[in-house]
């Protein structure tokens with residue numbers, strides 16, 4: 180089996196998970212880079228990996244086959260451009276960025292190079308979501324006309340130290356729109372295509388110690404499909420329900436009950452497909468496996484840079500719309 184050398188840049192909460200989950204595939208030799216030397220020392224001892232405080236030096240001197248970028252969002256594109264120019268494959272954390280600066284250059288460089296580049300929107304490897312999407316692609320019920328997403332969790336009770344991370348500031352990729360809603364938006368876009376325009380509202384209602392929005396309502400148009408996204412980061416039940424409605428049937432995914440179902444014309448109840456619950460690392464091991472498969476020449480199962488750029492435009496349009504109190508076209512958003 181080919182062993183791939185992989186450098187994780189940014190080894191905080193999710194970066195450490197990537198380090199551990201890639202290691203668990205048995206197909207990667209890991210290295211870690213972070214600006215925090217104390218963190219690196221702990222990671223070096225825990226995972227027995229080489230560590231570097233300077234990611235640029237690590238790329239130049241170690242020539243990793245791939246770089247996993249899990250710093251806060253403002254660093255994603257600069258590190259991605261440098262790593263691509265050094266010949267590395269890329270797995271970039273979501274959101275792709277907090278602004279459009281450098282995005283066209285990144286898309287161009289990816290198109291010109293033979294390197295693999297994906298974005299770690301982890302919903303792409305959830306078996307229950309993959310099964311629902313495969314079913315939806317059969318368009319058995321006629322075209323999808325409407326989508327509703329209702330999602331919430333007590334984020335601040337689950338994410339230790341959130342108030343001192345990137346989350347506290349939109350300029351570092353924080354707030355509910357860029358940090359949380361983007362997962363659902365990106366996955367819905369993988370089913371019905373990118374949004375053209377959004378009308379958004381948001382507020383900071385509950386999450387302590389920060390002022391960024393923790394509650395979001397967005398009404399979007401993806402072509403002729405009307406979609407409604409409703410999220411908060413304080414409700415106690417950790418629940419996500421996504422429903423697709425067509426004239427002759429509906430498909431619903433309930434992430435919290437690990438099932439998807441359909442309701443056809445003449446049905447009187449839902450038909451459910453149940454999946455086993457996933458432990459916290461399982462999707463990230465599946466994501467690492469998918470990325471390594473991609474490096475071994477298999478087709479990608481992960482989010483592309485172009486699709487992540489669409490989801491970035493959604494984020495920026497939703498934020499701009501909430502400020503302006505008006506509908507914003509995703510293609511014309513500036514930031």
Ligand SMILES: NC(=O)c1ccc[n+]([C@@H]2O[C@H](COP(=O)([O-])OP(=O)(O)OC[C@H]3O[C@@H](n4cnc5c(N)ncnc54)[C@H](O)[C@@H]3O)[C@@H](O)[C@H]2O)c1
Nearest residue numbers: 189190191192193194213214215249250251252272273344
């Ligand atoms: N896919 C998911 O489920 C998921 C979950 C959490 C976070 N994320 C995303 O991952 C990214 C990081 O989130 P986190 O929760 O791990 O944040 P974090 O604050 O816990 O960790 C970020 C780390 O990056 C390091 N860092 C910052 N600038 C750096 C630089 N220039 N070079 C090297 N290291 C640098 C910091 O020292 C820190 O250790 C964000 O974009 C976030 O949205 C994704």
